[in-house]
Amino acid sequence: MEDAKMITRLDYAIYLLLLMGLSYILISQVSNEEHMLMLKKPTINMTHDSKMGNILVDKDELDKILSSTSTTKKTLIITIINKAYVEGDKPMLDLFLDGFWMGENTRNLIDHLLIVAMDQTSYERCRFLRLHCYKLETEGVDFVGEKLYMSKDFIKMMWRRTYFLMDVLARGYSFIFTDTDVLWLRDPFPLLNPDRLPDLQISTDVFNGDRFSENNRINTGFYMVRSNNRTIALFESWYSQKDEFPKLKEQDILQNLIRGGISRKIGLKIHFLDTVYFSGFCQNSRNVSAVSTVHANCCRHIAAKLADLTAVVHDWRRFKANETTSTFSWSDHVACYASWRQ
Numbered sequence: 561m562e563d564a565k566m567i568t569r570l571d572y573a574i575y576l577l578l579l580m581g582l583s584y585i586l587i588s589q590v591s592n593e594e595h596m597l598m599l600k601k602p603t604i605n606m607t608h609d610s611k612m613g614n615i616l617v618d619k620d621e622l623d624k625i626l627s628s629t630s631t632t633k634k635t636l637i638i639t640i641i642n643k644a645y646v647e648g649d650k651p652m653l654d655l656f657l658d659g660f661w662m663g664e665n666t667r668n669l670i671d672h673l674l675i676v677a678m679d680q681t682s683y684e685r686c687r688f689l690r691l692h693c694y695k696l697e698t699e700g701v702d703f704v705g706e707k708l709y710m711s712k713d714f715i716k717m718m719w720r721r722t723y724f725l726m727d728v729l730a731r732g733y734s735f736i737f738t739d740t741d742v743l744w745l746r747d748p749f750p751l752l753n754p755d756r757l758p759d760l761q762i763s764t765d766v767f768n769g770d771r772f773s774e775n776n777r778i779n780t781g782f783y784m785v786r787s788n789n790r791t792i793a794l795f796e797s798w799y800s801q802k803d804e805f806p807k808l809k810e811q812d813i814l815q816n817l818i819r820g821g822i823s824r825k826i827g828l829k830i831h832f833l834d835t836v837y838f839s840g841f842c843q844n845s846r847n848v849s850a851v852s853t854v855h856a857n858c859c860r861h862i863a864a865k866l867a868d869l870t871a872v873v874h875d876w877r878r879f880k881a882n883e884t885t886s887t888f889s890w891s892d893h894v895a896c897y898a899s900w901r902q
Contacts, residue, residue: 622694625692638738643682658873662873664745669747718809719802730787733787735785736782738853741865748853762779762831762832765778766835774823793826841855842858864898868894875890
């Protein structure tokens with residue numbers, strides 16, 4: 561009898577231990593599930609780059625502004641600004657917008673222009689002008705003031721721009737990227753043939769006469785890119801090399817990729833744009849009746865760009881008043897030439 565009682569007590573103790581163990585497992589599983597649900601909450605999507613700091617991207621907000629800005633074919637125009645481009649007696653942003661006002665068939669393009677602001681001041685100015693605006697934030701990096709050409713901050717800002725544009729492509733949007741120091745004098749879309757678009761059409765500092773030649777010296781201040789697997793692969797390869805060549809700007813690395821044959825490796829079709837139509841201070845257009853855009857390239861300071869782009873505005877108005885090419889000539893880019901001696 562005593563042995564039977566001992567067995568009963570032992571069975572009861574084992575039962576209690578089993579019950580306690582099962583309860584612990586269930587409680588732990590529920591706790592883990594709750595923890596996983598908390599991790600999966602759709603807050604801000606954050607990526608990290610050791611060189612760039614924490615890059616915050618609110619995907620819902622960006623998708624919304626891209627959708628509202630783009631055409632029905634998911635194509636838009638993008639420019640990026642900071643505080644240095646919205647302050648002063650005649651800010652660069654205002655001069656940039658003047659081009660759309662006085663250009664031929666350019667006014668309606670404002671509806672598809674997205675201004676990406678890299679600080680609060682430029683974002684507020686954009687909002688005040690009632691444009692399509694998106695604030696791009698990067699923790700731990702100051703993109704507020706003017707970044708001198710080829711300075712460390714300039715190179716870092718150019719890479720941040722590349723990362724953002726890669727994200728836009730990955731969302732399925734094609735775009736023209738334009739620096740704010742590009743005057744749009746005519747609608748460039750007919751020249752770019754968006755319905756028969758190569759993967760990438762990019763401006764050149766000096767055009768060598770062959771739109772297929774990889775020896776053209778490119779300029780990333782103006783280009784049109786179609787969203788597809790090839791262009792996304794290009795941007796991924798492009799961005800992945802920024803740490804390998806820390807002293808090179810993004811334009812130089814893209815130039816190296818192109819001349820290294822990346823287009824053949826991934827099946828990319830590239831056209832290099834003729835400076836007759838997509839002009840700049842490095843090489844003036846020879847035909848004012850055909851030119852579409854004028855870029856203040858080969859220039860070091862914003863103040864110099866403003867001075868010489870203002871001269872371009874006066875040249876354009878003079879041409880439009882007379883509509884004669886026989887006596888037309890562009891003003892010398894005096895301030896930009898001088899900027900390299902400062």
